[in-house]
Amino acid sequence: MEVSQFFEDYEIGHVWITTGRTITETDIVVHAGHSGDYYPHHMDAEWCKTQPFGQRIAHGTMTFAIGIGMSAGEINPRAFSYGYDRLRFPRPVRIGDTLRTRVTVSAKTPEPKRPGLGRVVETKEVLNQRDEVVLYCEHILMVECREAPVPNSDSEDI
Amino acid sequence: MEVSQFFEDYEIGHVWITTGRTITETDIVVHAGHSGDYYPHHMDAEWCKTQPFGQRIAHGTMTFAIGIGMSAGEINPRAFSYGYDRLRFPRPVRIGDTLRTRVTVSAKTPEPKRPGLGRVVETKEVLNQRDEVVLYCEHILMVECREAPVPNSDSEDI
Amino acid sequence: MEVSQFFEDYEIGHVWITTGRTITETDIVVHAGHSGDYYPHHMDAEWCKTQPFGQRIAHGTMTFAIGIGMSAGEINPRAFSYGYDRLRFPRPVRIGDTLRTRVTVSAKTPEPKRPGLGRVVETKEVLNQRDEVVLYCEHILMVECREAPVPNSDSEDI
């Protein structure tokens, strides 16, 4: 569903949380095949028994893909994704963990170099069934302003 | 294959590049199903025709998973992944694009709060067949030092 | 997202339509593998050239799974699915067709044998990019009544 939301409409501190999804052995096998990452941390149950973490753990790129995917509900046609900062994996994800993503509007700043746009940061935290954070990142959105400021310069960046 | 490499062994400026992989419609359909992100940008060819980008484009989380996955060759038992900074998607990835990942050792810093470890940054750039950067990120590794410094404090961070 | 809706809240004639999804060769190959139906209508491009329909066509069970899946957005905790009537496939679905599902509340009837429940029929039509109906069915929901009628009998049926 499309839900149009301008820069002015984002409220710092607004929080919502997704429904849950249990991570399965299937997800790990599918992700290995999709990404090409067959490291034994994800694929070799015997080797994992000899390691501190004791059992197969999810790929970080998978927790990211599923965590972000769970929060892909409504589409805001006024926004586009600029990138992510400070992507961290504070705790491992194991087979059988159930994840949800908590989204918090954590920052809003005008974007002087891009007339008519503002920068919104949505902090996304993926939580497991014990409410522990297993993934943290700051998703940067560029969002149209309802009333565009006077343009004044060119942008340049990665 | 395991190839042991200590903090001291990483050389700033060292660059290597992976073999290539062509992104297919299959990858996009599989990633939608894996991540649960069915946004029309990835799934609706008719709608995409009405947009500036003109055709279905890859999920950012997929370019990340495949780009990082392509660089998952040798395993360094002396290192673990700490996270990623400044993940950006400067250009869209389209069906039929062929991607490779270029890995550059771009920074090394001691990690005073984690005795025996140093921080290594590998800049990872995913390139298409025209050598354009489609994904940029800074992968942060924590790597064992061959000669551990004197420990002196506790760590705290995300 | 959960959106609670009682029997009384359904309005005959209410219509909504999903976003679109382009059917790919991948979907057909995945569905064959998932269902175990490898009939040449779906799998053998050479044989299909000799047939009136001229090219591979989607499995009916796939159009059903995807068509219903596209309409699985909000969850109504007051309703459960009872079944489907009159499932029909008026036109074939081909690789490259873009489908959307149109949902119409088409009937509401009390359910005397199931105290506190009413029967709601949602007609679901899957449309292609030319707005032609490729799948038609009547989805029967059992929905809680806000004010439960006096119970009076046991239920029995398939």
Next chain:
Amino acid sequence: MEVSQFFEDYEIGHVWITTGRTITETDIVVHAGHSGDYYPHHMDAEWCKTQPFGQRIAHGTMTFAIGIGMSAGEINPRAFSYGYDRLRFPRPVRIGDTLRTRVTVSAKTPEPKRPGLGRVVETKEVLNQRDEVVLYCEHILMVECREAPVPNSDSEDI
């Protein structure tokens, strides 16, 4: 394998049953990704523990796709699928259940509006390992008659 069978060849009461297939967590994860239906009934093991059914259950559309797929063995070039009536799901399907499909020729009627064709109903019941019916439907086939009746009208229907 093709096995040609005309309308006259179908015998009311003829029954056959397929080999079995165990429903796995993989099937459910694959079906969620294929259909786009990530309802917590199928995906969230923690939430399911709080519900009467107690554990993740299969999508109805998956039981249908696999149940019908299991019965897709011989191809009858004299018949085509017209649709399904009274599709019902009397009992839930759980991970680890083993399903088979029982096919019974349950009705045959001439099809006056479609010269040369007759309507055959195959009742398809999907059974679990305790021989309980988990899916019931009436599959309607249009089958060529060996001796075509005199044509007399046009057809019209969905």
Next chain:
Amino acid sequence: MEVSQFFEDYEIGHVWITTGRTITETDIVVHAGHSGDYYPHHMDAEWCKTQPFGQRIAHGTMTFAIGIGMSAGEINPRAFSYGYDRLRFPRPVRIGDTLRTRVTVSAKTPEPKRPGLGRVVETKEVLNQRDEVVLYCEHILMVECREAPVPNSDSEDI
């Protein structure tokens, strides 16, 4: 379907052929992910353009899995697979090729070391749409004899 067939029932020279299956880009991507073989011959369309074969080609292990899978129709409870000899890939398989498998009973020999069993060789040839052989192998079956010979020794082999 089970069809019981004893050693004595196999007839040298008996031939049958399967229905066809078109090899898709999806099959190659799925096989790479399933097997972990991401060689550029299968995955890198740009590199393939610089090679004599000019385009991505199927994995040999995939042609084998699909070619043998297509011939897995009837189950003979009197036989088990002993292995394969002389597995060859005379021509490459490309995306869009349509394959069928031709099965020929090519040899029968008593198996003196395994009382009650005989060895049957089914030559399996996978053909493309131009009837060219793309895979050749000799499938060795051990099959029960209807009348078991007098046992006389132990078996030993790989």
Next chain:
Amino acid sequence: MEVSQFFEDYEIGHVWITTGRTITETDIVVHAGHSGDYYPHHMDAEWCKTQPFGQRIAHGTMTFAIGIGMSAGEINPRAFSYGYDRLRFPRPVRIGDTLRTRVTVSAKTPEPKRPGLGRVVETKEVLNQRDEVVLYCEHILMVECREAPVPNSDSEDI
């Protein structure tokens, strides 16, 4: 990674072994769907309980695809695969088994009919977590000679 190796560089008796991969229920379900082989040995847990092997076992073609895939690391641009001899499956592979592939250079012979090439045999054995051989085969490679012999005849064979 490419590592160029001529016929002369192969050393009889050279052995290496891959990292491990645990075979999952997912692999079996995916392989059934990929190959089209739904035999109850792989798919029907209830039936398997009544058989000597007691539980679902992997498809031979899957153990082959994964076993060979695990050994697909470095690419030798001087070699191509000619085929496989004596493919055997001495023990079943069960869900939860962890496999590795051991590769031994077991034979080298000049190839008089193919000037400039030599034949190298790599014996590939797939081992489970108890170091039992579950798959044995002889992989035949055609490898360029560093110093090509005088050409003298045409080749012919399958």
